[in-house]
Amino acid sequence: MPKTSARLLSLLSLLQARRDWPGALLAERLDISPRTVRRDVDRLRELGYPILAIKGPDGGYRLDAGTELPPLLFDDEQAVALAVALRIASTSGSATGAGIGEAAARALNTVRQVMPARLRHRIDTVGVTAVERPTTRPDPQVDSGVFMALSSAVHAGEVLRFDYENGGQAPRRVQPHHLVTWGGRWYLVAWDLDREDWRTFRADRITPRTPTGPRFTPRELPGGDVATFVAARFRGTEDSGDWPCRGEVILDLPAAEVSRYTRDGVVEELGPSRCRLVLGSWSWPGLAATIGRFDADIEVVGPAELNDAFARLARRYANAAGR
Structure with a gap:
């Protein structure tokens, strides 16, 4: 690799490693002059990387978020x-x-x-074939633009207006609180401003309108959390007391993947590869075993009985492996 190109990649790697870099420190790490650092920063800007100059006694640089996706660096x-x-x-x-x-x-x-x-x-050379679990009905597809619009409104806490299939002529005005999956479908949990009540809307039936409305202060859901509320709504009850044992965990898996294998659970997206799962069972060890079938790191949110059940299963499995 030409020397200049290699130096640019090293500079970019350093800028990605920490928030602010004094110019003198960058020059020292790269074994070049401060003037060469400035020239290399200009070259990276021409390639689309938004690098900000930091004012102050030391001066320096920061890799900022841009409006366009620049070239990415992967090993x-x-x-x-x-x-x-x-x-x-x-x-x-x-x-x-x-x-x-x-x-x-x-x-x-x-x-x-x-x-x-x-x-x-x-x-x-990597051959991958996805074999799907048989189903009696195809899961409805949510347009990616709609999915992102709903996620953004929930994250920003802004009033959302949308047209709803089979929901009448007038647009709905809601305060969106959560985007969750239930039985393989995506739902928006929101406070309906016109009906002054909580509602769940199927995401595949929503057509958002722009722009979004003002910001709002989040309300407390009936039951205290989204899992209890959604489970109660779909079971037609005011509470979710169907299972004697109910626990909450965070899994390092996408919500869309987890939701396909949780018929009675509530899955909430926390990030591209992270989700919250609330699930019920007849016993705490049974619940822990059910959650443990996901090949992912697990963080137990609660209650303590679920945490103890994981500990008991861990000892039991360790003993089985030792024999």
Whole structure:
């Protein structure tokens, strides 16, 4: 690799490692002059990286968030992992609900085109076929634009206006609180401003209107949390007391993937690969065993009985492995 290109990649890697970098420290780490640092920063800006100059006695630079996606820097393992993940998403129904299957296929093609030949060969040797669980009905697909609009309104805490299929002529005005999955479908949990009551709306029937309205102060859901509220609504009761044992955990898995295997659970998206799961069972060990079937790290939110059940199963499994 030419010396200048290698230096630019090293500079970019340093800028990604911490928030602020004094110019003198960057020059010392790269073994170049402060003047060369300024020139290299200008080259990265020309490539689309939004690098801010920091004023002050020391001066420095910061890699800021931009309005356009600049060229990304991946090592070989990250590039292969990204390509495999996109291939799985493009062939699996787990991404169908959020409407990203086709986009994943296009992204895979784009990533593959810019990969070096050695990496293209590695990902081409990985054959992935997604076999879906049989179902009596196809899960409705939510347009990716609608999905992002709903997520943004929930995150920003802004009043949302939308047209609702089979919901009459007038647009609905709601305060969106949560975007959750239940039985393979996506739902918006919101306070309906016109009806002055809580409602659940199927995301695949929503057509958002722009712009969004003013910010609002979140309300407390009946039952205290979204899991209790959603479970009660779909069971037609005022409380969720169907299961004697009910617990809450956080899984390092996408909400769309977890929701496909939790018939009576409530899944709430916390991030691209992180979700909250509230699930019930007839016993605490049974609940812990059910959650443990997910191949992911688990964080127990509560209650203490569920945490104790995980500890008992851990000892039991350790003893079985020792024999």
